[in-house]
Amino acid sequence: MTFVSFVVESLLEGALLTPVEKIIFILLALVSAGFTIHGFKTIIDSIRKGRPAPELKNVPLSLVKAAVTVLFQQTIFKARKALSAIHMGLFFGLITYAFVNLIDVLEGLVPGFDLVYSGRHVPNAPTGLVNAYNLISDVMSGFLLVAITVFLVRRFIVKDKALEYRENVLLHPKVKAGGQAKDSLIVGVFVIMHVSAHLMSQAYRLTDGADPFMPIASFLNSIFGASQTGVHVAWWISLGWVMFIIPYLLRSKHTHFFMAPINLGLAKQNPRGQLDPAIPLKVIDGQKFEPGAKVITDLAWTRIMDAYACVQCNRCQDVCPANFYGRPLSPSALEVNKRYLLKEATFGSHPDRWLAPLTETVISPEAVWSCTTCYACVRVCPVGNEPMADIVDIRRRMLIDGFEIDSGVQNALQSLATNGNWMSKGKRLRGRWAKEMEFPVKNATEEAVEYLWFVGDTASFDERVIPNTKMVARIFNAAGLDFGILYQNESNAGNDVRRVGEEGLFEQLVEQNMQAFGKAQFQRIVTTDPHSFNTLKNEYPQFGGKFDVKHYTVVLLKLLEEGKLTVKNKLSHYKVTFHDPCYLGRYNGGFTAPRKLLELLGVEFHEMPRNCENSFCCGAGGGQIWMGKVAPGERPAENRIKEALSTFGEGANTKTQLFIVTCPKDMIMYSDAVKTTGNEGKIEVRDIIQLVAEAVGVEEGERVVDAL
Ligand code: SF4
Ligand code: SF4
Incomplete structure (x- = not known):
């Protein structure tokens, strides 16, 4: 008799469950399946009510990749490492339990199907496999009980603040009334009862004492002994709960058990820095x-x-x-x-x-x-x-819909519509800094250049940043870089306009810049502004503008590596840390060039705890820099300056401590934060170009030909 025919034939006979109990169980399973299917259908119908999403490519491959990601729980380790490790164990435990439940059902329905003691009652049972299964399910049961207890203690006894919301955050009344906690409690209690009942049903089966492949069940058996009634009751508690919990999960916050892997498989495929259009x-x-x-x-x-x-x-x-x-x-x-x-x-x-x-x-x-x-x-x-x-x-x-918006944002948008910049400056003033230079800066709409320098609003108009803009020009010039700018033909690139939600104005700015690009002859674009960099690189292609866009840190590094700039003075007298701007780093992966540059310059480099992908925003993006009202409390930039200082440590300092930025907005945000936190004299904010200039020996107002 084969194993399969044994199982099928045995279903027709009496087993752990009586024939009446078998019918009840099968009916319960059908009702549970009905509610589960209804749950899935309701969820799918609600998702289908959404608007079309950008087209996804190669969905089967994405789903397979997501399945592998979920299997190895790769994404949860981006934060909270210790809890994530426990979650990983919990995940494997629950996967294992899907199989354990199947075996338990067979043990209930099939006479003689009993895997304890190496499955000695099951004809031709693969002993090694049965022992491995017994050991894994027994140990995993113990782990699951510990893991779920940790999560319940975290939520209900320790009351981890990370699971709470600020008072001023809008919450659904049911969330406010503790709906999430109730869901967690129900599922937590289910897991504890389900797993404990399974362990007890195994323990009660051990009529001949301990089974070495079931250490926990054997331990329980040594306390409670063997009992057929015990097996019966424990089986019903364990499996009966499952009939209830599966449909419940689809109506609770735990839909993520099913939906998270699918969601990961269908997640955004476009570049991080590309927003979906306002209309599908x-x-x-x-x-x-x-x-x-x-x-x-x-x-x-x-x-x-x-x-x-x-x-x-x-x-x-x-x-x-x-x-x-x-x-x-x-x-x-x-x-x-x-x-x-x-x-x-x-x-x-x-x-x-x-x-x-x-x-x-x-x-x-x-x-x-x-x-x-x-x-x-x-x-x-x-x-x-x-x-x-x-x-x-x-x-x-x-x-x-005419919602009231901050007056600062409103003014910025008006200026952008009229002047092409958010700083209420006349278009003709955009290139004024260039006309003040000691060498001519090419107009890329009049003569061909290799690099079209897209300067951006802050670097063009803000008096606090213009000295750095001029220094970038001097270094490019000293290195013999063939570059030019658009002068009054440049408009704001539109990155923050789009993120504020003004899609129409964004499209207008794109059109203006595309016209300017059309007049110019260039091979690639360079910019010091990560916001412009992002939208030119990732969003202009949506409007037919495909350009090779570089951040100035990449260009500077290339110039140094090619020997077009030479470090004459190593900057070992500086102790520096570096802030990754969101739109350069997290959005576009520009982590390496600034760090390599700093290494070449010879500074003493200290990495802040929140760096690269995990960098902390300065608080200026998404139009925040335009806001007229400043909210009370410690601003993100202030917190970042404190982080930098604590990275340097308290000890005696013989070196000048610097906070290095590679974004004109960061220059403003952090210089301000140094003042408002009272840290002037302890730390100084500098653009990386200032360090490059010092190292290669380019000074303000001079043309340094020997730097070539
Ligand atoms: S969106 Fe949900 S799953 Fe994602 S990090 Fe926030 S709370 Fe966690
Ligand atoms: S500020 Fe940053 S982290 Fe917060 S919601 Fe906006 S994008 Fe997300």
Whole structure:
């Protein structure tokens, strides 16, 4: 008799369960399956209500990659390493338990199917495999009990603050009333009862004493002994719970068990620095869309799915600079609120909730305007969610619907529309700094250049930054770089305009710049501004502008490596740290060039704890630098200066301590933060170009031909 025919034939006979119990069990399983299918269908139907998302390529491969990522739990280790390790164990435990449950069902339904003592009652049982299974399921049961207890203690006894929200964050009433905690408690108690009952059912089976491959069950057997009634009761407790919990999971915050891997597989494929258009490019059946998002179905379907995939772990909130600053923004609350809104609209049978404004149910208007678009929340999310993209879509619609916006932002947008810059400066003033140089700076619309230098607003107009702009020009000139600028033909590149939600104005700026590029002859673009760098590189291709765009740190490094610039003075008298700007680092992976440059210059380099992908935003992005009102509390830039100082340590200092930036906005944000934190004299903010100039011997107002 084969193993399979043994199982099939045995189903027709009496077993651990009586024939009546078998019928009850099978009926229960069918009811449970019915509720589960209904749950999945409801979720899928709600996701399908979303707008078309940008087309995904090679979905099967992405899903396979996501499955591997989930299997090795790669994404959760971006933060909270110790808890993530326990979560990883919990994940493997629950996967193992899917198989354990199957075996338990067979033990209940099939007479003589009993795997204890190497499966001695099962004909032709593969002994080695059975022993391995017994050992793994026994040890994993013990681990699961410990792991789930740790998570319950964390939530209910230690009351980890990381799981809480600020008072000023908009929360769904059910979240406020502890809905998440209730879900966690139900699932936690289920796991404990399910696993304990399974262990007891195994322990009660050990009629001949200990089984060396079941150490925990054997230990329990030594206390409680063997009992057929015990096996029976424990089996029903263990498996009965499963019938209830699977459909429940689909109606709880634990939908992430099922949806997270799919969400990861269907996550954003476009470059990080490319926002989706305000109106979907793919229109089905002549549907008409208004730009941005007012209600939940205005979001792309992939971002409705985000809510079901969300683990509600608050990792995104931990890294959010706006949340740190005490603003009413929590990217995790946004996803959690979406989840509860969806639950009301679907399982709660309140179809009117589909029409509930997002600014009243999901995120407050003030929170919408607090986002710096730093991408930290998206980067850290273990399941590929994009709360930041929702915020930009909500901004887009708020602007159309006439919501009140900060007067500073309004002025900046007006100036951008009229002057092409946010600083209310006349267009002709854009190139004034260049005309003050001691050598001619080419106009790229009049003569061909290799490098078109896209200068950007802050570097062109802000008196605090212009000396650095001039120094970049001197170094390029000293190195013999063939470069030119667009003078009055340059407009703001539009990166922050788009992130503020002004898609129409963004498109206008793109058009203006594309016309200017059309007049110019150049091979590549260089810029000192990471914001311009990002949109020129990642978003202009959406409008037909495909350019080779370089950040000036890359160009400077190349000039040094090619010997076109030479380090004459090593800068070992400086102790420096470096701040990764969001739009250079996290968005575009520009981590290496600035660090290599600093190494070549010979400074004493100290890395801040939050660096590279994990860098902390200065607080200026996403239009925040335009805001007229400054909220009370410690600003992200102030916190960053303190981080830099603590990185240097307290000891006696013979070296000048420097905070190095590679973004004109950072120059302003951090110089200000040094003053407001009272750290003048302890740390100085410098653009990397100032160090390069000192090292290669280029000075203000001089033409240093021997640096070539
Ligand atoms: S993009 Fe940055 S500021 Fe905006 S929600 Fe995410 S972490 Fe917070
Ligand atoms: S959005 Fe991602 S990081 Fe934030 S709570 Fe949800 S799963 Fe965690």
